[in-house]
Amino acid sequence: MIEANNPNLTSWLEVPSEHDFPIQNLPFGIFSTSSLSPRVGVAIGNYIIDLSALNESGLLTSLPFIQSDFTSSVLNSIINHGKSATSSLRNRLSELLNSNSSELRDSISLREKCIIDMSSATMHMPINVGDYTDCYSSEDHARNVGKMFRDPENALLPNWKHMPVAYHGRASSIVVSGTPVRRPHGQLKPSDNEPPIYGPSRLLDFELEMAFITYPGKPLGSPIPTSEADDYIFGMVLFNDWSARDIQKWEYIPLGPFLGKNFASSISPWIVTLDALEPYRVSGPTQDPKVLPYLEYQGDAHYNIDLEVEITTAGGDSKVVCRSNFKHMYWNMRQQLAHHTVNGCNIRGGDMIASGTISGPEVGSFGSMLEISWKGTKPLAMPDGTERRFINDGDTVTMRGSQTTDSKVRIGFGEVSGKLLPA
Secondary structure, eight states: OOOTTOTTOOBSSOOOTTOSOOTTTOOEEEEEOSSSOSEEEEEETTEEEEHHHHHHTTSSTTSSOOHHHHHSSSSHHHHTTOHHHHHHHHHHHHHHHBTTOOTTTTOHHHHHHHEEEGGGOEEEOSSOOOOEEEEOOOHHHHHHHHHHHSOGGGOSOTTTTTSOOEEEOOGGGEEETTOOEEOOEEEEOSOTTSOOEEEEOSOEEOBEEEEEEEOOOOOTTOOOOGGGGGGGEEEEEEEEOOEEHHHHHHHOTTTOOSTTTTTOEEEOSOBEETTTTGGGEEOOOOOSSOOOGGGOOOSOOEEOOEEEEEEEOTTSOEEEEEEEEGGGOSSOHHHHHHHHHTTOOOOOTTOEEEOOOOOOSSTTOOSBHHHHTTTTTSOEEOTTSOEESSOOTTOEEEEEEEEEOTTOOEEEEEEEEEEEEOO
8 A cells, every 4th residue: 555645756747846635635625516516635736636436437436435425516425424435535535646547547537537637616615514622722812812811920820731721613604715704793792882883793713723523422421532523534724713702702601702702703715734744743732731641642732834914905905914823822732632531522424623713922823803903002004005903894714724844745725715795
């Protein structure tokens, strides 16, 4: 079996240098064309491999999948086969696309049937999200928010360094990249001395996040320890957790986020498998105080992924407003999943757990406008001469993520983009 992460692998399909989707990546998504209904695809360079056509041609029959898994309009049925099956599928695709393999390369009819030009495809939500949880795992972000809204000398709440804090969000309003987002209405309280009012959010924000998608977990009542967490994580996407800060501020106490968060979240269309990210694992920060035993883990559990956020105005002027890295997280995915299930909560295939805002330690690496403009007190200058304290109607927010190893192999996520429409 070819080692799919081998940095020396090349494909007979042309892949531009420094492309997000080399043969070492092979992310999964759902695509359609004018003549093909939504189905499962894998990205390589500027092409999509139609897995339905590939399987129908007999090239995937050694794997534990059936044709309906590949003609499905979501990836859930593939994910539900588990890690061993999806890893075998990725390895088989790596074999077929390898420059030394002739099975697909030398058949013009097979290539015409199975290879789609990405420019002719429409991307769809890759999974049916069953349950969605949003974490709050960046110490720099949590500390910045604490400084703004609480005692700067005691910015972190007492529980923050003892557990990965999280809340359950709304799965139904998660949308794929390119879907416009409408400014939400809700209750606002502009002044502490006046009653609340109803109207459109005035403080609309983005949050730079990543999210992981789960395989089916253990039965209800059975926790997943950190040592087994990798076996229950299929892959990752970029995640923009749109936030209405003024709605959130008024509703937040006593039960936490609700309408300020659940109106929309945007994800990138391609799911990068945890297998593909293996070369990018790094150690995380020293956790002090020492975590409880169920949150302890061995080895490198963080990921070195460069991230950026760009705002494009309605007039087309763009500016990168944040450059951060996923390795800045205090709590890692293993710990998030272990904590989520420690009480016996069961996860299902296609559940999504988001990281929380990913902020770095210095100005320029803050993952939200709340921090970038410091609660609106430090407006951000845009190239067209306007300023941004928060997101304006007509603005498009685009997030990207990638990393390049020492061997020059770049693994990327593409992008997640969304335009804000008026209320």
